[in-house]
Amino acid sequence: MRGPAAFVLSALVLSAPAAAQLAPPEQAITSAVEAGFEDDVALLEAMVNINSGTHNHEGVRAVADLLIPEFEALGFTTEFIDQSHVDRAGHLFARHEGNPGATRILMIGHIDTVFEPTSPFQTFIRDGDTAIGPGVNDNKGGIIVILSALRAMQAAGTLDSANIVVALTGDEEDAGYPIEQSREHLIRTGQWADVALGFEGLAVMEERDMGVVARRSSNNWTLNTTGQSGHSSRIFTDGAGYGAIYEMTRILDAFRRELPEENLTYNVGFMAGGTPAEMGEDNLSATTIGKTNIIPDSAVARGDLRTISQEQTERVAAAMQVIVDNNLTGTDAQISFNFRYPPMSPTDANRALLARLNVINADMGLEQMAEFPPALRGAADISFVAPYTDGLAGMGPNGSGAHAEGESVDLASFIRQAQRAAILMTRLAAEDYPRQEH
Template sequence: MHRSRVRFRSALTAVVALAIPVLPVQAEPNRAVLERAESYKEPALKVLERLVNTDSGSADGAGLDGVAKIVTAELEALGAKVETSPAAEPGKGSNIVATLSGAGKARILLVAHMDTVFQAGEAARRPFRIEGGRATGPGVMDDKGGIVMALYALHILRDIDFTNFRTVTLLLNSSEEIGSPGARSLIEAQARQHDAVLNLEPGRPADGLVVFRKGSGVLQVDVKGRSAHAGVAPDSGRNAATELANQVLEIGKLGNRAKETTVNITVLKAGTVANVIPDAASAQGDVRALVPEEFDRVERDLRDLARTPRVPDTSVSVRLSRNFPPMPRNAGTDKLATLSQAIYGEIGRKLTLEGSGGAADSSFCAAVGTPTIDGLGIVGGGIHTAEEYAEVESVVPRLYLLARLVMEISQRD
């Protein structure tokens, strides 16, 4: 890890430790909640297995419908009012909004997502399994573990007859992994209608919550040149691939480690056959930043590079599309973090508080001003890889945390 990043995270840890003191915890846990959480460990893992073994990549409409069918049945069994809304593109699944009504005042929004980064067929190649205390399979912790945490926390609240809330709403997004194009307006509207948002992205490997997130963007570079026979008349061509290579090398310098801004080219395309100078080339890349001003700066620098191509008679166009806004730490997040730490202390556990370079729907919720905290899903690691895993022994404590957090927010509002 780069030394400046170590300093940044060390400083962040110190700030968090000072700003969010752990509240005194009660001598004993809430026995009713803990017992129900323990009783639901195996049923939760069974539902997790069904979800993981159903492919649901962001473009897999049939798979997303399959996940939605499983979840809808579970929610209806809980007595929730279940509504669906279509995604941005036909055939790409639907979003789910399920609501439980109570007798209190607090309005609490739970957020998770049904889509994964994996392609159709991955579940057949790597089906759910448990080995060495870890559950594996595509999407097991991102975010199917989060869905299961929501479902069984609601089971716990129902079982102990806790209804001291006005509403508890679960929003399940079908397009989070591609920037939530089919759900952003829905998420923002729901967040505005609630008093607190609990996002069920995976818990951090050190058993932590997420108190801030970077924003994300996608950059697009397109180069136009002139084609020619690579052997007969190469000098009459204007090589778009060469100019793209020049641009890529310079774009790679636009990150800023001191500010934790990253710029990475991730997709390159050029040419059709080996003996033709390519007249077009393109690249895509990923941009992450902690503050909006850094997106502005990267966009300006991209335009400057595009104005000065090195290969004569080529032209370059660039575009930076901003997806998730940054989720900064604020007083609302700190309050929820303090409360979460106190609740976890009831069962003798300690929550770490971390930031993440990954973007999530919590950023949309925080941006509209609703107190939001993230990372309340199942604990795991290896996100977005074939090594993704979920810690089986995190199921009970995480169920306890989520159910008790809903209870405490309800009783304090």
């Protein structure tokens, strides 16, 4: 095996300690998580069987209504933040006030799924320690890990001192626009927090749990090229030029050749060219007609841009613009960018959090977690708060098949993930966290 995976796995400590070193309250946490397992699975089933596709506003709100009593029973105050002004249902925030000066912790998840009411994939099915259903991992399973961890802290007496905000967005899979409004409350809470924990799915490589200290951005670009239509026999001449499709091809091939660097991708999702070629109103389709003996007058394409830092985003977008502006004879081109999810860059402070989690792994008798390659993860809501706070992502359960029919989750992973999270938050809540400059 070569490449990033081999490098990451070579850093793992392959032997676990012979004996755990948990304090009595932490031992109580592990026991409480295990004792609550079947209740957690029952709540997961109830959540999954409520359709909460992003655009099913009633369903998103129904899941929030199911969860509100769960948080209030733990001493949290809850608020459902309406987002109808951005054509989304809203977000559920739950707040717990602990000791003044103690670490301020933000737990992030989301209520919505990609499966709308029209999807045939609607029902929770359990087979032993595997569950299948829409959102069973992404992200309703993550919500269960959050609640299981908090219940265990309450049972162990460590929740009272903790300053925690749980932010469950209702549109993570398709954020409302303008995004500055749909993520306003999350960003404001990120500015309050010392530590952010993202409860998207656990990263696993070669059957080993991994730590997520970085996630890449998710942005879109749209490219339009134009040419002078005319008889195909005159193509490539100074008078007729190269046409819109050759200009589109030049640009996309230059992207392929000139832009590659570590942790950068720029997929072309779809394209069309002809006389004319037109983008669909939904920006998810294009139509065209043409003839082989006519120089095409227009071409359109859309793709994404994923980066590891804001600096990389800005630099690569500028390089793409330079390529677009170097037009072939008789053509023109324009590119526009839609910057959606920012990157969660790897930082020393994020790595220090992973090191703290690895101390807990050692105390629990679990293997050490190496850094998961960020190029293998998509974007998530934790990225919106990454500029303001230290963070760890991938704190949710282990699953597979997200965003597709047959999405599944390993129910046994709920236990170790909730235990890890609860012990980490217990230790953080017992101190005045050294806030980093961001």
